[in-house]
Amino acid sequence: MDLTTWTPNGAGSVSGQIAPSDVDRLAGFLRAANWKVLYGLNFATNTEAGMVAEAAYAATSLGDRLYGFELGNECDLYHSNGLRPASYTYANFQAEWEGYRNAIQAQVPGASFTGPASAYNVSGYTAPFAKAEGQGLQLLTQHYYRANGQAATSTIELLLAGDPALPPELQALNTAAGGIPGGYRLAEANSFYNGGAPNVSDSYASALWVLDHLFTIAQGGGGGLNLHGGGNGSGYTPIADNNGTVVEARPEYYGVLLSTLAGQGPLRLTSISAGSLNTSAYTVENSPTQLSLILLNKDATENLQFTVTCPSTVQSAALQELTGASLAATSGVTIQGSPVNADGSFSPQSPYGLVVSGETFTGYVPAASAARVTVTLS
Numbered sequence: 001m002d003l004t005t006w007t008p009n010g011a012g013s014v015s016g017q018i019a020p021s022d023v024d025r026l027a028g029f030l031r032a033a034n035w036k037v038l039y040g041l042n043f044a045t046n047t048e049a050g051m052v053a054e055a056a057y058a059a060t061s062l063g064d065r066l067y068g069f070e071l072g073n074e075c076d077l078y079h080s081n082g083l084r085p086a087s088y089t090y091a092n093f094q095a096e097w098e099g100y101r102n103a104i105q106a107q108v109p110g111a112s113f114t115g116p117a118s119a120y121n122v123s124g125y126t127a128p129f130a131k132a133e134g135q136g137l138q139l140l141t142q143h144y145y146r147a148n149g150q151a152a153t154s155t156i157e158l159l160l161a162g163d164p165a166l167p168p169e170l171q172a173l174n175t176a177a178g179g180i181p182g183g184y185r186l187a188e189a190n191s192f193y194n195g196g197a198p199n200v201s202d203s204y205a206s207a208l209w210v211l212d213h214l215f216t217i218a219q220g221g222g223g224g225l226n227l228h229g230g231g232n233g234s235g236y237t238p239i240a241d242n243n244g245t246v247v248e249a250r251p252e253y254y255g256v257l258l259s260t261l262a263g264q265g266p267l268r269l270t271s272i273s274a275g276s277l278n279t280s281a282y283t284v285e286n287s288p289t290q291l292s293l294i295l296l297n298k299d300a301t302e303n304l305q306f307t308v309t310c311p312s313t314v315q316s317a318a319l320q321e322l323t324g325a326s327l328a329a330t331s332g333v334t335i336q337g338s339p340v341n342a343d344g345s346f347s348p349q350s351p352y353g354l355v356v357s358g359e360t361f362t363g364y365v366p367a368a369s370a371a372r373v374t375v376t377l378s
Helices: 020-033 048-065 090-107 122-136 156-160 166-176 205-219 251-261
Strands: 037-041 066-071 113-118 139-148 184-193 225-227 239-242 245-249 279-287 290-297 304-309 314-323 355-357 360-365 369-377
Touching (some): 020 048, 048 090, 122 139, 139 166, 205 279, 205 290, 251 369, 314 360
Parallel strands (some): 139 184
Antiparallel strands (some): 239 245, 314 369
């Protein structure tokens, strides 16, 4: 993003350039998908005039599909990636950001802004940015990756072990975002940076990782995340494409889909005791009489036998499974026996009914799998 150029007379679809037709195509996609966009503007190699002109056109073309303008990308790395001098500091960034924001607001009255889209530095960039600019922000944004995808240590085992540094980071973001209307969001995230770790980021294990990741963010008060991706390489992407044509839903997509099937509602405190098994559990209260329980068994060999105790009498419990051939498999993932086809169609089999007794129900989650249990209470 920080190397693109606004080209008002451009033909469009040219690498490194943003032309009006590119913005118009984005607007059409957003309206068809009923999505909003964080519109990134080149901060590091732009001119004020170029940024303002692009913002003005984008605001008109996108209309109500525009959530806010993001000025710059991973500003905390500017001093080390050649986009600014090595002496560049947060104070320098803040002064530049405010200048660009003021210029855009003068041309686009009522424009909303998000930021700072830091790569990693919550305490040195994101938190002070929220303190300084929070009154004028729509959303606080941060990026997150578990580790370097080019490192030999970026393995399936590391991915599924979880990141002990993430919950305190989310807590710090949640505190910093107090008073900002949209709270905070991980506006760019995935398993391992530098495009992912081949045969890890595109493996079935990524489906289990992203389930944990999504619910960990929710527990930390986050508004969601945007998964980085695209293309058809061997790294990360939820949806693989070739020149804009969908090739397949990758394993990671299935984890996102299972979390979506859990529905909306407040998270309820959930505890799990499974000895040495690598497990986790989350509960969404869809309504006073319906719960969606997500159970993850990340152990490669042992099944998880479970007994769940609910706060009131259980009328019924039904289970859907997320399964793959192995943690390292890069294909063959299903939810309740069904793949997701390239056109988005998805036809899962009927859920399995579980044995219910009073306030409890029992079942099992096979090794290296996850399940969504829909629970109806009296």
